[in-house]
Amino acid sequence: MKVKDIMDTSPDLIRTSDTFGHLVKILDRVKYHVLYVVDGEDKLAGVLTEADIIKVLIPKYLTIDESLISVMDKNYFEKKCRESKDLTATEIMTKQPITVYEDDTVIKAAALIFVNRIHSLPVVRDSNVVGIVPRQILLKHITKVLAEN
Amino acid sequence: MVFWIATIIFLGSYGLIVSEKLDKTKVALIGAGLMMILKIVSQHEAFYEEKYAVDYNVIFLLIGMMIIVNILSKTGLFQFLAIKAAKLAKGKPFLILIFFACITAVLSALLDNVTTVLLLVPVTLFIADELELDPFPFLISEVMASNIGGTATLIGDPPNIMIASKIQLTFMDFIYHTAPAVLFIFSFFLLTIKFLFGKKLFVREEIRQKILAMDEYTLIKNYSLLKKSLGVLGMVVLGFVTHGTLHYEPATIAILGAAILLIISKEDPHHVLRELEWPTLFFFIGLFIIVGGVVKVGLISKLSEGMISLTNPSSESMFVMAITTLWFSAISSAIVDNIPFVASMIPLVTNTAHAVLPAGTDFKSVVQHSTLMPVWWSLALGACLGGNGSPVGASANVITIGLAEKAGYPISFKKFIIYAIPITIETIIISTVYIWLRYYIML
Numbered sequence: 197m198k199v200k201d202i203m204d205t206s207p208d209l210i211r212t213s214d215t216f217g218h219l220v221k222i223l224d225r226v227k228y229h230v231l232y233v234v235d236g237e238d239k240l241a242g243v244l245t246e247a248d249i250i251k252v253l254i255p256k257y258l259t260i261d262e263s264l265i266s267v268m269d270k271n272y273f274e275k276k277c278r279e280s281k282d283l284t285a286t287e288i289m290t291k292q293p294i295t296v297y298e299d300d301t302v303i304k305a306a307a308l309i310f311v312n313r314i315h316s317l318p319v320v321r322d323s324n325v326v327g328i329v330p331r332q333i334l335l336k337h338i339t340k341v342l343a344e345n
Numbered sequence: 346m347v348f349w350i351a352t353i354i355f356l357g358s359y360g361l362i363v364s365e366k367l368d369k370t371k372v373a374l375i376g377a378g379l380m381m382i383l384k385i386v387s388q389h390e391a392f393y394e395e396k397y398a399v400d401y402n403v404i405f406l407l408i409g410m411m412i413i414v415n416i417l418s419k420t421g422l423f424q425f426l427a428i429k430a431a432k433l434a435k436g437k438p439f440l441i442l443i444f445f446a447c448i449t450a451v452l453s454a455l456l457d458n459v460t461t462v463l464l465l466v467p468v469t470l471f472i473a474d475e476l477e478l479d480p481f482p483f484l485i486s487e488v489m490a491s492n493i494g495g496t497a498t499l500i501g502d503p504p505n506i507m508i509a510s511k512i513q514l515t516f517m518d519f520i521y522h523t524a525p526a527v528l529f530i531f532s533f534f535l536l537t538i539k540f541l542f543g544k545k546l547f548v549r550e551e552i553r554q555k556i557l558a559m560d561e562y563t564l565i566k567n568y569s570l571l572k573k574s575l576g577v578l579g580m581v582v583l584g585f586v587t588h589g590t591l592h593y594e595p596a597t598i599a600i601l602g603a604a605i606l607l608i609i610s611k612e613d614p615h616h617v618l619r620e621l622e623w624p625t626l627f628f629f630i631g632l633f634i635i636v637g638g639v640v641k642v643g644l645i646s647k648l649s650e651g652m653i654s655l656t657n658p659s660s661e662s663m664f665v666m667a668i669t670t671l672w673f674s675a676i677s678s679a680i681v682d683n684i685p686f687v688a689s690m691i692p693l694v695t696n697t698a699h700a701v702l703p704a705g706t707d708f709k710s711v712v713q714h715s716t717l718m719p720v721w722w723s724l725a726l727g728a729c730l731g732g733n734g735s736p737v738g739a740s741a742n743v744i745t746i747g748l749a750e751k752a753g754y755p756i757s758f759k760k761f762i763i764y765a766i767p768i769t770i771e772t773i774i775i776s777t778v779y780i781w782l783r784y785y786i787m788l
Contacts (some may be wrong), residue, residue: 248367255471256470256752256753257467257470259752260466260751261468263424263564266560266564267559269469269555305617
């Protein structure tokens with residue numbers, strides 16, 4: 197079975213210039229809680245998930261020394277939210293995302309999701325996003341396979 | 346033939362270490378392995394004969410101190426001191442910078458430089474973020490302060506540990522000779538920092554209030570462990586202060602202190618020992634064997650003949666040799682790791698001493714001859730302070746730059762050396778004046 201046989205062909209796309217405030221609003225509404233960021237030529241530039249949104253708000257020094265959390269300003273998070281309002285998708289997204297092609301096998305998609313601990317994979321054709329394979333679709337596929345037996 | 350093979354292994358290892366094409370620990374171990382398999386030094390000589398062997402005093406002193414620091418670092422003391430200092434400075438950025446530099450220097454003098462910056466850099470980035478200031482002035486000052494502070498004591502920096510071990514100097518020898526130099530150097534360094542950054546560091550009153558509102562006591566993770574760690578560290582420092590009088594090697598004190606702390610802290614030795622800097626320790630072991638090989642084949646004697654003809658030392662004065670050693674060590678240590686450099690310089694200076702000075706009653710009376718001592722202090726000052734000269738000059742520099750980059754504040758090679766080179770030159774000029782005044786004018 198190939199990726200094109202199971203993928204959802206309507207992934208949610210946004211532009212590189214879309215801002216933090218806008219992204220947060222629509223990320224909550226989209227089907228798989230993932231947005232694919234495309235450039236002016238509709239080519240895939242990056243991926244944006246809830247984790248990327250939270251990452252922007254957390255100072256990087258905490259990844260080196262977590263103990264500093266205890267002396268941080270109680271309103272730091274809220275302050276950082278306001279400061280980040282105008283950041284663009286390019287500044288927030290995860291660049292160089294892992295992708296699959298329509299003709300790749302389902303096992304390849306499943307393995308990439310498992311090994312890289314991600315929730316979904318964009319399906320690309322000439323760098324254009326043509327579909328999405330999230331974990332939910334893999335589970336549906338498993339159910340289908342079992343039903344056939 | 347053996348001479349040339351040993352020389353090729355030595356130079357090849359040096360070349361690979363400088364080029365960074367291969368990890369330095371791998372280079373040192375392969376060089377050591379070749380020295381032994383080719384029987385340039387036998388395994389027995391490399392392991393047991395004092396003249397060529399691994400200096401286990403250095404290895405075990407480092408292991409002991411690494412264990413103590415590892416346990417101490419889990420208490421939150423470093424972060425506590427930094428926030429406390431920031432509050433004592435009333436949130437004034439320049440004063441915070443000065444206090445942080447002083448804390449870094451003192452901790453680096455007593456503990457290892459890498460752990461000091463590893464724990465202080467994140468809290469520095471935090472404070473700079475709170476003050477809404479560029480962290481660069483703070484970070485560069487701390488790196489420099491770490492290398493300057495480390496120069497002050499026997500245990501502050503590996504070159505000092507190596508020199509002390511080989512020529513049997515005590516902790517107090519360094520307190521009498523390098524620590525005063527460091528006091529002068531550090532004072533000038535603070536003035537330089539004021540000149541460079543003093544006018545740029547100001548913040549609004551409400552931002553300063555944020556610093557004053559912090560509760561630094563929440564950073565202490567384990568009061569009981571803190572008391573035990575500080576108690577043992579205090580005893581170890583006392584042990585170092587008295588080891589000369591009591592005739593103990595520093596490694597004995599450090600290992601005993603580490604063992605006591607491991608027992609009373611109830612820390613799992615598997616965890617603590619796993620976190621030691623084993624690559625650094627094996628780097629030392631490999632280098633000692635490589636240098637042992639070139640000492641045995643006579644390369645170091647030939648180099649010391651060159652040094653004698655170049656600097657013309659005599660049993661009355663070695664002024665030119667001392668100053669040449671100081672500057673040469675500083676320049677070399679900025680370019681190469683100062684550990685292999687000092688490992689090679691120690692036998693070189695020792696050979697020169699044996700060639701120039703009258704034969705004494707024992708080894709110590711020759712290598713600690715009053716005419717020679719300024720050369721050893723010059724080597725210590727040059728090798729330790731030279732580490733400030735470039736981003737790769739000392740491990741503390743590499744660690745700080747790495748952490749800053751990880752936190753989103755990359756420090757370019759160019760930006761680093763613009764500040765580092767003038768400061769390093771300044772510290773070496775002060776060292777030159779110190780050596781000249783103290784050992785050749787005041788006598």
